[in-house]
Amino acid sequence: MSNKKYTIAEHGPRMEEFLKRILKLAGLDVRFVLSEEETPHPEFENPEIRVKFTGEDAGLLVYNKTELLLALEHLTMESLRMPGEDHSRICFDANDHRLMRIEELRFSAQSAAEQVKTSKMAFRFNSMNSRERRIIHLALRGETAVRSESEGLEPRRNVVIYPAGMPSKPQTAPPPPMGRGRRR
Numbered sequence: 001m002s003n004k005k006y007t008i009a010e011h012g013p014r015m016e017e018f019l020k021r022i023l024k025l026a027g028l029d030v031r032f033v034l035s036e037e038e039t040p041h042p043e044f045e046n047p048e049i050r051v052k053f054t055g056e057d058a059g060l061l062v063y064n065k066t067e068l069l070l071a072l073e074h075l076t077m078e079s080l081r082m083p084g085e086d087h088s089r090i091c092f093d094a095n096d097h098r099l100m101r102i103e104e105l106r107f108s109a110q111s112a113a114e115q116v117k118t119s120k121m122a123f124r125f126n127s128m129n130s131r132e133r134r135i136i137h138l139a140l141r142g143e144t145a146v147r148s149e150s151e152g153l154e155p156r157r158n159v160v161i162y163p164a165g166m167p168s169k170p171q172t173a174p175p176p177p178m179g180r181g182r183r184r
Protein backbone atom coordinates (compact mmCIF):
# COMPACT_ATOMS: atom_id res chain seq x y z
CA MET A 1 0.00 0.00 0.00
CA SER A 2 1.29 3.45 -0.93
CA ASN A 3 1.87 6.06 1.74
CA LYS A 4 0.99 8.83 -0.71
CA LYS A 5 -1.76 11.16 0.37
CA TYR A 6 -2.45 12.46 -3.16
CA THR A 7 -2.69 10.11 -6.13
CA ILE A 8 -3.79 10.50 -9.72
CA ALA A 9 -6.27 7.67 -9.24
CA GLU A 10 -8.03 9.54 -6.44
CA HIS A 11 -7.45 13.23 -7.24
CA GLY A 12 -6.62 13.22 -10.96
CA PRO A 13 -10.18 13.32 -12.33
CA ARG A 14 -11.09 16.40 -10.23
CA MET A 15 -7.81 18.11 -11.14
CA GLU A 16 -8.30 17.38 -14.85
CA GLU A 17 -11.90 18.59 -14.82
CA PHE A 18 -10.96 21.81 -13.03
CA LEU A 19 -7.95 22.54 -15.26
CA LYS A 20 -9.79 21.81 -18.51
CA ARG A 21 -12.58 24.16 -17.47
CA ILE A 22 -10.31 27.02 -16.35
CA LEU A 23 -7.93 26.72 -19.31
CA LYS A 24 -10.86 26.80 -21.73
CA LEU A 25 -12.27 29.90 -20.01
CA ALA A 26 -8.83 31.53 -20.17
CA GLY A 27 -8.50 30.69 -23.85
CA LEU A 28 -5.04 29.19 -23.36
CA ASP A 29 -3.69 26.75 -25.93
CA VAL A 30 -1.95 24.35 -23.55
CA ARG A 31 -2.03 20.66 -22.84
CA PHE A 32 -1.19 19.02 -19.54
CA VAL A 33 -0.23 15.62 -18.23
CA LEU A 34 -0.51 14.41 -14.64
CA SER A 35 2.41 12.30 -13.48
CA GLU A 36 3.43 10.48 -10.31
CA GLU A 37 7.06 9.99 -11.37
CA GLU A 38 9.88 11.11 -9.11
CA THR A 39 11.45 14.45 -9.99
CA PRO A 40 15.06 14.65 -11.19
CA HIS A 41 15.82 16.57 -7.96
CA PRO A 42 14.08 14.65 -5.16
CA GLU A 43 16.43 16.21 -2.59
CA PHE A 44 14.83 19.60 -3.32
CA GLU A 45 11.24 18.67 -4.05
CA ASN A 46 9.44 15.44 -4.71
CA PRO A 47 5.71 16.05 -5.07
CA GLU A 48 3.26 13.19 -5.23
CA ILE A 49 1.59 14.60 -8.36
CA ARG A 50 3.26 16.70 -11.03
CA VAL A 51 1.28 18.60 -13.64
CA LYS A 52 3.34 19.30 -16.76
CA PHE A 53 2.09 21.85 -19.30
CA THR A 54 3.13 22.11 -22.94
CA GLY A 55 1.72 23.86 -25.97
CA GLU A 56 1.71 27.14 -27.79
CA ASP A 57 0.72 29.22 -24.75
CA ALA A 58 2.87 27.36 -22.17
CA GLY A 59 5.33 30.26 -22.26
CA LEU A 60 2.61 32.54 -20.88
CA LEU A 61 2.38 30.34 -17.81
CA VAL A 62 6.01 31.03 -16.87
CA TYR A 63 6.03 34.73 -17.83
CA ASN A 64 6.67 37.22 -15.01
CA LYS A 65 8.20 34.83 -12.46
CA THR A 66 5.68 32.07 -13.28
CA GLU A 67 2.85 34.16 -11.90
CA LEU A 68 0.12 32.48 -13.96
CA LEU A 69 1.48 28.97 -13.37
CA LEU A 70 1.57 29.56 -9.61
CA ALA A 71 -1.96 30.97 -9.71
CA LEU A 72 -3.21 27.88 -11.57
CA GLU A 73 -1.43 25.67 -9.06
CA HIS A 74 -2.95 27.55 -6.14
CA LEU A 75 -6.47 27.54 -7.59
CA THR A 76 -6.23 23.82 -8.29
CA MET A 77 -5.14 23.15 -4.72
CA GLU A 78 -8.03 25.27 -3.46
CA SER A 79 -10.44 23.29 -5.67
CA LEU A 80 -9.15 20.11 -3.98
CA ARG A 81 -9.48 21.82 -0.58
CA MET A 82 -5.87 20.99 0.24
CA PRO A 83 -4.55 22.27 3.57
CA GLY A 84 -1.53 24.57 3.32
CA GLU A 85 0.84 21.99 4.78
CA ASP A 86 0.08 19.69 1.80
CA HIS A 87 0.84 22.22 -0.95
CA SER A 88 4.28 20.73 -1.63
CA ARG A 89 2.62 17.43 -2.58
CA ILE A 90 1.51 18.82 -5.95
CA CYS A 91 3.57 20.94 -8.32
CA PHE A 92 3.02 22.47 -11.73
CA ASP A 93 5.63 22.98 -14.42
CA ALA A 94 5.56 24.34 -17.96
CA ASN A 95 8.18 23.50 -20.58
CA ASP A 96 10.45 22.17 -17.78
CA HIS A 97 10.84 25.71 -16.39
CA ARG A 98 10.72 24.51 -12.79
CA LEU A 99 13.48 21.94 -13.35
CA MET A 100 15.69 24.56 -14.99
CA ARG A 101 14.95 26.99 -12.15
CA ILE A 102 16.10 24.44 -9.57
CA GLU A 103 19.39 24.04 -11.43
CA GLU A 104 19.76 27.83 -11.66
CA LEU A 105 19.11 28.27 -7.92
CA ARG A 106 21.54 25.48 -6.99
CA PHE A 107 24.26 27.09 -9.11
CA SER A 108 23.48 30.56 -7.72
CA ALA A 109 23.64 29.26 -4.15
CA GLN A 110 27.04 27.65 -4.73
CA SER A 111 28.41 30.72 -6.52
CA ALA A 112 27.18 33.04 -3.77
CA ALA A 113 28.67 30.76 -1.10
CA GLU A 114 32.07 30.89 -2.83
CA GLN A 115 31.80 34.69 -3.01
CA VAL A 116 30.99 34.87 0.72
CA LYS A 117 33.91 32.58 1.58
CA THR A 118 36.31 34.75 -0.42
CA SER A 119 35.00 38.20 0.56
CA LYS A 120 33.95 37.40 4.16
CA MET A 121 30.90 39.58 3.40
CA ALA A 122 27.24 38.54 3.52
CA PHE A 123 25.39 38.01 0.24
CA ARG A 124 21.68 38.85 -0.11
CA PHE A 125 19.53 37.29 -2.83
CA ASN A 126 16.55 39.11 -4.31
CA SER A 127 13.11 38.27 -2.91
CA MET A 128 11.93 34.71 -3.58
CA ASN A 129 8.95 32.57 -2.80
CA SER A 130 9.25 29.97 -0.04
CA ARG A 131 9.94 27.07 -2.43
CA GLU A 132 12.87 28.88 -4.03
CA ARG A 133 14.28 29.93 -0.66
CA ARG A 134 14.10 26.31 0.47
CA ILE A 135 16.13 25.22 -2.57
CA ILE A 136 18.87 27.75 -1.69
CA HIS A 137 18.96 26.54 1.93
CA LEU A 138 19.08 22.88 0.89
CA ALA A 139 21.79 23.54 -1.70
CA LEU A 140 23.99 24.95 1.09
CA ARG A 141 23.17 22.50 3.87
CA GLY A 142 26.53 20.74 3.57
CA GLU A 143 28.58 23.94 3.65
CA THR A 144 30.44 24.51 6.91
CA ALA A 145 32.08 27.86 6.07
CA VAL A 146 28.77 29.64 5.40
CA ARG A 147 25.18 29.57 6.61
CA SER A 148 21.94 30.75 5.05
CA GLU A 149 18.98 32.49 6.65
CA SER A 150 15.67 33.78 5.35
CA GLU A 151 15.02 37.40 6.27
CA GLY A 152 12.32 39.97 5.74
CA LEU A 153 8.58 39.76 5.41
CA GLU A 154 6.49 38.25 2.62
CA PRO A 155 6.38 39.06 -0.24
CA ARG A 156 9.86 40.58 0.09
CA ARG A 157 11.44 37.70 1.99
CA ASN A 158 14.89 36.71 0.81
CA VAL A 159 17.87 34.51 1.61
CA VAL A 160 21.08 35.91 3.06
CA ILE A 161 24.28 33.88 3.08
CA TYR A 162 26.66 34.73 5.92
CA PRO A 163 30.18 33.60 6.69
CA ALA A 164 29.78 30.92 9.40
CA GLY A 165 31.09 33.16 12.22
CA MET A 166 29.33 36.38 11.23
CA PRO A 167 26.30 37.40 13.32
CA SER A 168 22.99 37.88 11.54
CA LYS A 169 21.71 41.33 10.76
CA PRO A 170 19.16 42.32 13.44
CA GLN A 171 15.59 41.98 12.19
CA THR A 172 13.75 45.28 12.02
CA ALA A 173 10.17 45.60 13.16
CA PRO A 174 7.65 46.00 10.36
CA PRO A 175 6.33 49.53 9.87
CA PRO A 176 2.97 50.21 11.49
CA PRO A 177 -0.03 49.86 9.15
CA MET A 178 -1.03 53.12 7.52
CA GLY A 179 -4.31 54.73 8.47
CA ARG A 180 -5.11 52.60 11.51
CA GLY A 181 -5.48 53.90 14.98
CA ARG A 182 -4.91 57.54 14.09
CA ARG A 183 -7.45 60.17 15.05
CA ARG A 184 -7.50 63.62 13.70
